Amino acid sequence: MTAPDHDPLYRLEKLCRDYGAHRALGPLDLAIHEGERVALIGPSGCGKSTLMRLLAGLVAPSGGQILFRGQLLGAHDIRAYRRHFGYVIQSGGLFPHLTASQNVVLMARQAGWSRQKIAARLDELAQLVHLEPDQLARYPVELSGGQRQRVSLMRA
Incomplete structure (x- = not known):
């Protein structure tokens, strides 16, 4: 290249x-x-x-x-x-007291995005990594290792 x-x-x-x-x-x-x-x-x-x-x-x-x-x-x-730099640490780094979706939208909320923009982006990312809405409602401990990795990728 x-x-x-x-x-x-x-x-x-x-x-x-x-x-x-x-x-x-x-x-x-x-x-x-x-x-x-x-x-x-x-x-x-x-x-x-x-x-x-x-x-x-x-x-x-x-x-x-x-x-x-x-x-x-x-x-x-x-x-x-x-705020413009995201990466996934080896263990995923999800906050255990937040659901998967709350982990993903944390920075968007911090940045002041509208609820509509957050919801649209969450849906787009969930489709990209093949996670269902019921999985996004779970806490990290309730997800498989692969699901936690995908949530970490969504957040990054």
């Missing part, structure tokens, strides 16, 4: 993350363009989750930099930035 002609959405330059004396990631150079799909594949401990935490702004790099839309990631309003 050839790289698009426009500037990347993300540019990682010599990105590193250390935890004490242990290098968890890097140095890594990577460009990700808008609309591009990227899969992180590798053995346990190779830095996939660390990279996602760095991109989400949950941890800071030990070295190098992350540019988002041409600006250092730290130059952005991190709360506003995170």
